[in-house]
Amino acid sequence: MNTTFKSIAFILLLVWASAGIAQSSSYTWKEGKDGAYSYMYVPGDPTAARFYKLDNGLTVILSPTKKEPRIQTYIATKAGGKTDPKDHTGLAHYLEHMLFKGTSKFGSLDWEKEKPLLDEIEALYEQYNKVEDAQARKAIYREIDSVSGLAAKFAIPNEYDKLMSNMGAEGTNAFTSYEQTVYIEDIPNTVIDKYLTVQAERFRDPVLRLFHTELETVYEEKNMSLDNDNRKAIEAIFSSLFPNNNYGKQTILGSVEHLRNPSLKAINEYYSTYYVPNNMGIIMSGDFEPAEMIRKIDQAFAYMRPKAIPVYRFDAEQPINKPVVREVKGPNPELLLMGFRFPGAATEEAQMLNLMASILTNGSAGLIDLNLVKSQKLLGAGAFPYVLKDYSMLILQGNPSQGQSLDQVRELLLTELAKLRDGNFSDDLITSIINNERKSQIMRTASYKSRAEDLMNAFTSEVDWADELAYMDRLAKLTKDDVVTFAKKYLNEQNYVAVFKRQGTDATVDKVEKPTITPITINRDVQSDFLGKVNEISEASITPQWVNYEKDISKGKLDGQEILTVQNQENELFNLSYQYDMGGWDNKLLPLALGYFQFLGTANHSSEYFSTEFYKLASSFRVSAGDEETAVSISGLNENFTETVRLIQQLLRECVADQDAFEAYKGRLKRSRLNAKNDKKNILAGLQAYAKYGTKNPFNYTLTDAELDQLHAEDLVSILHDLAKTEHTILYYGPWEQQQLTAALPSLKNNNGAYLTPKRGKRFIEKPTTANQVLLAHYDMKQVEIFWLRNTERYDVEKAPIISLFNSYFGGGMGSIVFQTLREARALAYTTYAYYGQPRKKENHGMVGAYIATQSDKLNEALAGMNDLLNTLPESPMALETARISLRKSIASDRIGNENKLHNYLTAKRLGNTTDIRKNIYERLPSLQYTDLKAFHAEQLADKAYSYCVIxxxxxxxxxxxxxxxxxxxxxxxEIFGY
Incomplete structure (x- = not known):
């Protein structure tokens, strides 16, 4: 459960064209019939989506695909943070949380006894909401806590999660944005009757039980946001661009003041106003028959009654005539955000905005890509469209390089906008964008998850799907002059908001203080009658499918190198990867060489030339160096396979040192290294490596500052040239069979000499965890994060089934022991989990990991709570059976296809397995009992020493x-970073 920005400066959303654009198109709506049900569809739609409108106004969008026996589902409400009451901001978000608490039929042991207590709690919150005297508020809250404890005795925490887990659901979650609240499930296609029964009841009349502990979880999420500099920066953009609209006047999580003064009455009123069928949609994609599905959905949700939806009204924003500058402070690295305002989704401008953003940033050949990122004038930069109903935005992001000020970053970004206005970009860039959009459409259509997501976003944004499909057709009609005219109209050097995110202490932060909460009763081993009835609904079984490493993967040789292939029989896309059995442990310079590689060209062609050529082909390349493996990968349309391979091989074999690029690269490295020290995620990762391997570990196995200064460009280029001549394995997933591939794929080395054998370097061995220790790193933050780590034994394939079941039971989800105890019962954290981690290779050791992020004043409680669970494993027969059923159904409906077969095989090979380990897990699960889990827990977790990584x-x-x-x-x- 979380909030989301549809796009932040770090996420590029493919928001296609919008409704209301009066242009001719080959995509037009048609009407069809499924028995008694009429639907609309668009001929030629690759998602084959059918759009229904039920009698009560509920929208149903169905996109069938037989690829996997699963269904991605979304239940979406067109209401979010924007529609929060002005005196109860954050309401839509914590209502989202409460939709997991059940109704009068599930989540309760005895509704008749629970209801009066919940009514009393609601009345107490209304008093609490209106009282200002501090002592009176504390007295009322003590009463709320007391009555909540009584009510909790009749509650069944996380019964919703049990219901869904029993179905084999995955990805159970929800999110709230400005204009949407969406509930997410990915289910086996055989449990649709159970799913619809649960969802119909879930939205019938939700009960706001266990409110005070869940509200404390929302507090923790709010406190997390106060430690998130990026979120604060984007909220500053919104508040400055939209002073008249709730996009800027309110935040999705709400104000601290309003979170301190919740009203259950206001929540119920909001629910009854916006959670009505004519404001909701059910979107599904997966393996089902639409005619049967629409009938079942109608039967389940026909009870809903429509209601008039309040029209959201706002004053139009006034033009920005001079730059609006804001400043945000925090410990994270500096960055600049710039925002320009545009008309909303249902306008022609939204279409142009997306195209214009791609001309600026497309990851390869945009103006910002080539002139600021590729040329290393900035550490990072991009332009991102953000399309909402009332308004849209173009957000520019810039991360300074070594020695740069944020003012200099702003000038560089403005320079690229001037080039856009002047038409100073390639004439064929629009054509290249079309080719890449085509590839993206193929990729997203191939995934039932992506299909459902795209259709859901179109529904909540109220854009026309036929126009979405016609995006590329309309794109092809646009010219450079159209883009230039548009840019001149909407982008200049005065009409923007700039947010300078600087390093420093944010004195404005007012965190939500910890209230006193008495831990509530956890009724783990009880269930409602409703759950029992749902479990009794019949469902067909799914026969699992295992990867056969001998039949499913073609193995051969190319120029003496192993080649592994899986044929793509779905579409025209390919992925090819050169895999090397060496990494950063073998050569500290290898990761640096691969980082330098993206800025290099050859004697005849610049680095910019290669980026542009790859983009023209709708292809891309990626290089990566892990600790012990390295990969050079390409992907794209198979019709351009030969040319794509020629480009990557040429670049790898013939790249030449560029001294200017090298000096900029060293500056980039220095700034990146400095930024890493200001990022709490990196610091915590470094503490974990310290705990696992000791003072000298893979995380700090890097160049010192002095070694970095002495580095030469030729050293890195030499490594790249040697890489082209080093033994490797080739992985290919694409339309060709192996014989076709080997005939078309030239040798990477391109001469008759012998391949180089990878040289082995330093190896790091996990240190035994023999005594408790606390590894503490200081960071300016409102919360504290703790990670428990204990090194265990080497890989044992026979323990894989017990480990899988243990992780699911103990700490793997909302129904797990850890989550229920520390979040649901004690409200100690928004995020907490624990697991037994299997090693990556058979010679490595496993580990126990546990995590919690909490307020500093809850540290003792959090430590004691997690330690109790690590030392004593609670017994819950019902939770165990739920974990077992969930795993079995998930495995049975899991289909490892595409290039994932190749990676599954390599993973098994590293662990010494010759068959798909899932088969062993699936077959062993029925016989495993609590005694097996308890024995494993006692052997690996209980009363053992741990390293406590604290930041x-x-x-x-x-x-x-x-x-x-x-x-x-x-x-x-x-000590953490090694420099």
Missing amino acids: GDEESLNMEDLQKIGEVKKISLE
């Missing part, structure tokens, strides 16, 4: 409490 503000942490755990080692950033 937080030292001033807010009680050192004496940490010292009670074990020796506290304050780890410096230099």
